[in-house]
Amino acid sequence: MMRQPISLIALDVDRTTLTDDYRLLPAVVEAVARAAEADVQVVAATARAPNALRDIAAALGLRGPSVCLNGAWTGTILPDEAVMERGVAMDLTRTKILIAEAEAAGLNPCWFTEAGWHALSEGHLVEREARATQTEPVLTPSLECFGEPVFKVLCLETERSGDALDRLMVRFTDEFSFVRSDRHLIEITANGVSKQGAIAALTRRLGVDRESVAAIGDSENDLDLIRWAGFGVAMGNGTEVVKRAADWVTWSNAHAGAAFAIDTIIAANRAAICPAGIRT
Structure with missing residues (x-):
């Protein structure tokens, strides 16, 4: 359950934002735009490299920091370059x-x-x-x-x-x-690199409280982040262990479950109530 309004959403990409065949559904694009209008920052948290996120980030209208490479790289992805703000390289x-x-x-x-x-x-x-x-x-x-x-x-x-x-x-x-x-x-x-660690470092820099963070994902590399976030959301197509760890389960990626989750969070913020605990 959401314990306080959400100001930042950490959003996985593959099999969450995108369908299994790597399509970005218009409903998801529109929901991210509604989040921006509602002063909720959406941050991509992905296993993808910055250059593989660039077109998706542009389509979603993401202009702030992104977390890439499972948390090893955090930075801003511009049309012609990616500017690293935090990186953890391997030996x-x-x-x-x-x-x-x-x-x-x-x-x-x-x-x-x-x-x-x-x-x-x-x-x-x-x-x-x-x-x-x-x-x-x-x-x-x-x-x-x-x-x-x-x-x-x-x-x-x-x-x-x-x-x-x-x-x-x-x-x-x-x-x-x-x-x-x-x-x-x-x-x-x-060692020690994860999406959770990168998002935690980012939120400290932005002055965002952990309880004001929502995380949406589907698989093992999202697990620690979903457990850590104030409101953890599993995709309907996610693994069973992720669903059990989450506070709430949305629709599948084939049915724009990320959009439904984002809109549910926005509505809960506005109404100052928690989303119903419906599991799919």
């Missing part, structure tokens, strides 16, 4: 070892810098990420001379990789944070 030496071992195990790793993303070879994950984000990787066959800061590594389980992902997580568990964004996809960042 480059150990990250290169992680990537090499993931590639050898058949996990087809991709890694993300501030400017773009890279892969050692073509594969299922590279095709999936390019299709989802409408961005192209830089194929980087050797890690030997690579020197840019890395903010996130992405690995995809395949039939060929077997239990390699679990073994990778055990091997590097004390060095990096691992979180699943779907059943076969793992995202790796510097």
